[in-house]
Amino acid sequence: MFKLEALRSSLIVSCQAYPGEPMRDPRTMAQVAQSAVTGGAAAVRVQGLSDIQAARSAVEVPVIGLWKDGHDGVFITPTLHHALACASAGAHIVALDGTRRGRPDGLSLAQTIAGVHEQSPALVMADCGSVADAVAAAEAGADIIGTTLAGYTGEREKTSGPDLEFLHELAALDLGLPVVAEGRIHTPAQGRAALDAGAFAVVVGTAITHPATITSWFADALVR
Numbered sequence: 001m002f003k004l005e006a007l008r009s010s011l012i013v014s015c016q017a018y019p020g021e022p023m024r025d026p027r028t029m030a031q032v033a034q035s036a037v038t039g040g041a042a043a044v045r046v047q048g049l050s051d052i053q054a055a056r057s058a059v060e061v062p063v064i065g066l067w068k069d070g071h072d073g074v075f076i077t078p079t080l081h082h083a084l085a086c087a088s089a090g091a092h093i094v095a096l097d098g099t100r101r102g103r104p105d106g107l108s109l110a111q112t113i114a115g116v117h118e119q120s121p122a123l124v125m126a127d128c129g130s131v132a133d134a135v136a137a138a139e140a141g142a143d144i145i146g147t148t149l150a151g152y153t154g155e156r157e158k159t160s161g162p163d164l165e166f167l168h169e170l171a172a173l174d175l176g177l178p179v180v181a182e183g184r185i186h187t188p189a190q191g192r193a194a195l196d197a198g199a200f201a202v203v204v205g206t207a208i209t210h211p212a213t214i215t216s217w218f219a220d221a222l223v224r
């Protein structure tokens with residue numbers, strides 16, 4: 001079993017391709033995950049049961065697994081069923097929606113987290129969108145707080161880079177849990193700034209593993 005402490009101050013790379021995209025293939029995502037580990041990723045975050053299984057076989061580092069179902073409201077590992085499936089697929093850490101919104105299976109966040117802890121060895125990362133979410137998720141038994149949903153739930157402005165103010169607010173609260181910075185970290189300096197703002201570790205997705213978006217940044221910069 002891995003030690004969460006080993007991820008302190010580390011880079012975690014999210015390797016995700018979206019529905020209909022050419023790289024949406026578990027073998028491809030496992031290769032991307034391997035490349036990220038070669039470059040220094042201490043853990044990877046992958047979406048979908050096949051990608052979790054493929055990543056587990058491909059890399060030695062901890063795998064954070066999630067299952068996106070839909071794209072509105074609560075869609076990141078929305079139910080206990082989704083969460084247990086991620087754990088069964090091999091996720092060391094299950095990332096799930098950690099907001100205060102109602103969940104499709106009617107379970108509370110606390111019931112969902114308790115179900116994962118009772119029925120699997122996985123830790124739970126609660127993807128939050130606000131300070132109130134983070135406080136509630138900590139009370140509900142989450143092992144890790146993620147800032148993943150800041151800017152996506154209507155409770156906080158969608159900052160162009162990471163929401164550093166959110167990280168500062170969470171650090172001041174001292175929830176007693178690791179807070180992982182995730183969302184719109186696009187440069188190494190922003191990753192460093194997230195750690196300096198109090199993050200336990202940093203997740204980078206798009207800026208490392210989503211070539212279509214990275215290409216568009218360059219292409220857009222060339223347009224006069």
Ligand SMILES: CC(=O)N[C@H](C=O)[C@@H](O)[C@H](O)[C@H](O)COP(=O)(O)O
Binds near residue numbers: 014148149182203
């Ligand atoms: C909001 C949402 O659905 N976030 C997802 C969560 O898994 C992913 O689409 C993001 O790529 C991931 O959070 C990493 O963030 P960024 O790609 O900005 O580095």
